[in-house]
């Protein structure tokens with residue numbers, strides 16, 4: 001299980017450090033649970049140097065390499081700052097910051113070339129779901145983003161399914177809706193690669209995931225954790241999600257042992 005936090009454009013640098021200190025005092029994640037947080041980019045180098053009690057993530061990356069690209073930062077620069085995970089294709093960047101499918105694919109390639117792990121986001125709008133094209137939409141995003149990759153790169157790919165209508169709205173996909181889409185995603189990855197690759201890819205759910213609904217979502221067979229926005233801003237709330245992932249992981253391990 002993987003619980004990944006996305007702070008978006010929130011928190012001062014001091015607040016980021018306070019979160020890391022508070023989180024370090026809480027019970028460490030259970031066996032088989034990974035924790036990753038993507039703070040605002042200006043804090044990454046310092047947090048990487050100070051050390052944080054979670055994998056360090058970035059919320060964005062340049063689609064290109066080094067050079068005359070004012071304001072951009074490359075995947076190699078992130079790696080040099082201690083970043084391990086990079087969120088690519090978040091809907092807030094797809095809708096409004098020019099991250100069309102082609103740019104998203106470039107970013108995925110840059111992240112993987114730098115040896116980092118990509119957290120690839122996909123998800124449909126409310127209109128897509130109401131017009132019953134949500135599966136087509138997500139499949140198209142996956143095809144241009146990751147299903148084209150060489151199989152050996154897939155060990156550094158995480159997929160986050162985030163229905164846009166559930167992000168920051170308080171509306172959550174039901175466990176059935178999440179499981180249905182996650183099972184479809186797992187199936188498409190199996191078709192493009194094979195069942196072993198598909199089983200090894202963490203599929204995260206994102207969209208108003210919070211302590212009150214995490215147990216139900218994480219209990220779904222194909223939900224391997226969450227990508228958390230609002231509930232990742234408070235160390236206790238985020239920790240409650242990490243604990244929920246621990247409970248789900250324990251049940252999976254028990255089931256495997258039988």
Ligand code: PGA
Pocket residue numbers: 006162166167168169170206207208209227228229230231
């Ligand atoms: P939310 O955000 O948890 O605040 O809905 C999720 C996300 O954007 O990744």
